[in-house]
Amino acid sequence: KAGVTQTPRYLIKTRGQQVTLSCSPISGHRSVSWYQQTPGQGLQFLFEYFSETQRNKGNFPGRFSGRQFSNSRSEMNVSTLELGDSALYLCASSLASGTIGEQYFGPGTRLTVT
Amino acid sequence: SQQGEEDPQALSIQEGENATMNCSYKTSINNLQWYRQNSGRGLVHLILIRSNEREKHSGRLRVTLDTSKKSSSLLITASRAADTASYFCATDEGTGNQFYFGTGTSLTVIP
Numbered sequence: 001k002a003g004v005t006q007t008p009r010y011l012i013k014t015r016g017q018q019v020t021l022s023c024s025p026i027s028g029h030r031s032v033s034w035y036q037q038t039p040g041q042g043l044q045f046l047f048e049y050f051s052e053t054q055r056n057k058g059n060f061p062g063r064f065s066g067r068q069f070s071n072s073r074s075e076m077n078v079s080t081l082e083l084g085d086s087a088l089y090l091c092a093s094s095l096a097s098g099t100i101g102e103q104y105f106g107p108g109t110r111l112t113v114t
Numbered sequence: 115s116q117q118g119e120e121d122p123q124a125l126s127i128q129e130g131e132n133a134t135m136n137c138s139y140k141t142s143i144n145n146l147q148w149y150r151q152n153s154g155r156g157l158v159h160l161i162l163i164r165s166n167e168r169e170k171h172s173g174r175l176r177v178t179l180d181t182s183k184k185s186s187s188l189l190i191t192a193s194r195a196a197d198t199a200s201y202f203c204a205t206d207e208g209t210g211n212q213f214y215f216g217t218g219t220s221l222t223v224i225p
Contacts, residue, residue, distance in 0.1 A: 004156070033212075033213075035215075042215060042216075042217050042218065043157075043202065043215035044215075045212045045213060045214070048211075048212065055211070056211040056212045058212065088154060090156055090157065092157070098206075098210045098211055098212075099144065099145065099206035099209075099210050099211065099212065099213055100145075100210070101162070102147060102159040102162055103147075103157075103159060103213070104159065105149075105156035105157040105158070105159075106156050107155055107156045108154075108155065108156050110154070
């Protein structure tokens with residue numbers, strides 16, 4: 001089976017712009033979770049989608065949003081980018097919602113905001 | 115917020131030696147998982163241990179869980195240079211809704 005893929009792998013944006021990141025889960029996985037990883041805050045949970053519905057949400061401002069399509073692919077959007085949004089954004093897929101089983105991570109999208 | 119804290123923050127050992135890293139957490143959990151991350155890349159799942167289990171093995175990995183002390187340890191035996199990576203523990207704080215990752219242990223295995 002193909003692994004989790006994320007596009008693009010690298011992105012440079014300017015403050016105030018918006019960005020959309022994409023994640024394709026492992027075939028058959030219906031849950032997609034998004035994480036932000038920074039040196040200062042570590043890995044932080046953004047949100048989880050399961051069967052096109054947001055199931056769980058972390059403590060991030062409303063500028064961070066996402067959606068999931070019927071084929072389980074997911075997109076994450078960040079509007080009005082700030083310098084502090086520079087991070088590695090990771091998505092992970094799993095069979096079930098929540099924390100029952102293991103998550104399979106993609107390689108990440110490295111976002112740099114200038 | 116980060117649930118777990120790994121200790122030590124960094125560890126450097128010779129190839130062939132064993133590496134032990136610890137994770138402490140704050141609340142009750144349903145399960146605890148360990149992940150490995152190679153330099154700025156995605157995480158790889160290593161092992162899952164449920165709250166009613168005390169020890170699990172997978173190849174050269176041994177994980178223990180002590181719920182009374184709210185701690186877990188990951189032992190990598192006969193380390194290899196390829197084990198060089200950051201290791202994270204993740205817990206669910208008992209909610210079953212989301213994972214909280216620790217701060218990570220950076221392991222360097224010297225050939």
